[in-house]
Amino acid sequence: MPARPARVALFGFGLAGRVFHAPLIAAEPGLELAVVVTRDEARRAQVAAAYPAAEVVDGADEVWERAGELELAVVATPNRAHVPLARGALDAGLAVVVDKPLASDAAAARALVEHAEAVSGLLTVFQNRRWDGDFLTLRGVLDAGRLGAVLRFESRFDRWRPDAGGAWRETEAPSDGGGLLLDLGSHLVDQAVQLFGPVARVYAELDVRRAGAAADDDVFLALEHADGVRSHLGMSALVAQIPPRMRVLGDAAAFVKHGLDVQEGQLDAGLLPGDDGWGEDPQSRWAMLGNDADAQAVPTVTGAYERFYAGVAAALRDGTAPPVDPWDAVRVLEVLDAARCSSAQGRVVELG
Secondary structure (H helix, E strand, O other): OOOOOEEEEEEOOOHHHHHHHHHHHHHOOOEEEEEEEOOOHHHHHHHHHHOOOOEEEOOHHHHHHOHHHOOEEEEOOOHHHHHHHHHHHHHOOOEEEEEOOOOOOHHHHHHHHHHHHHOOOOEEEEOHHHHOHHHHHHHHHHHOOOOOOEEEEEEEEEOEOOOOOOOHHHHOOHHHOOOHHHHHHHHHHHHHHHHHOOEEEEEEEEEOOOOOOOOOOEEEEEEEEOOOOEEEEEEEOEOOOOOOOEEEEEOOOEEEEOOOOOHHHHHHOOOOOOOOOOOOOOHHHOEEEEEOOEEEEEOOOOOOOHHHHHHHHHHHHHOOOOOOOHHHHHHHHHHHHHHHHHHHHOOOEEOO
16 A cells, blocks of 8 residues: 655745645655645735635644654745754754755754754755756756766856845845845855865855845856866846856866746646656757857756655655755855955855
8 A cells, every 4th residue: 555645734825835846845755735824915815815725823822733644845935944844854853845045044954954963964966956957958968968068057047027026035125035145145155066076166146236225136156166167157037138047167068958848838828747748948048069050959867856756755665865964065165255255355165
């Protein structure tokens, strides 16, 4: 007889909870979305309509009281609540998934991971863009040695949003988790480190460009990896003409990819893993590999966000390693902390 799905409590039903976590949890046979925590009346109605079997509660105490009926807590709240909710869940005996970033700085993240180890709790971080189609495609190209020695990795998440809205990421100070560095920077740095290893030096430019924005909305990072590869990472809300998503320069060829991974848009539109076209990049946006005189299209590997929660279910059921090592998130935050220092002081920051 198949094992009963692990019952999940989801904290938060904003963009992260509604678009990413709830659909992917519901799509994983080894998990059951049992409880959603939100006080917002409109969001409570959305939960009731989309997940009628899930109970909606007002706060964390109601989850802790019934922790014996649950196995997993997923924290998809504003960043300032990540650490206290994750710690509370661990202390209640629950495994924990935290949306990126794990914390607002490396010290808080390190303390949380150490606490998880002390209580023998499972803790992992939702670095879903490890399963972006473009990232998976580039990893395959690198593994096959088709670029030769990599010299520079350029990777960007850009948008054209000249008017700052009221979202918490734009109105909250960086110390409370606001800004693009902690948001998109968590993904870009994680991808760079996964591909090219530890970072030795960091230079950064962090700016607040738009009226009404309280945190960085235009960011550039220059990373020097320990193996000599240089990563140039950018994220901005003020890019009226979008450049390539990725450009990777090697001594044998270059890899150039336009367009964001399709899965976020598909989830927002109601598609789920297994639906026709899930994770499939249109041919018009396939990467080009080679040089100006001789380049060929590289089909984009199908994106696979569902693999994250499949890994979580396996970790709960079989005791396998979680899909993302939480110490990876600490190392990413060390780079982001160094970026803040670099921008404030106008210098290159060395990492140990």
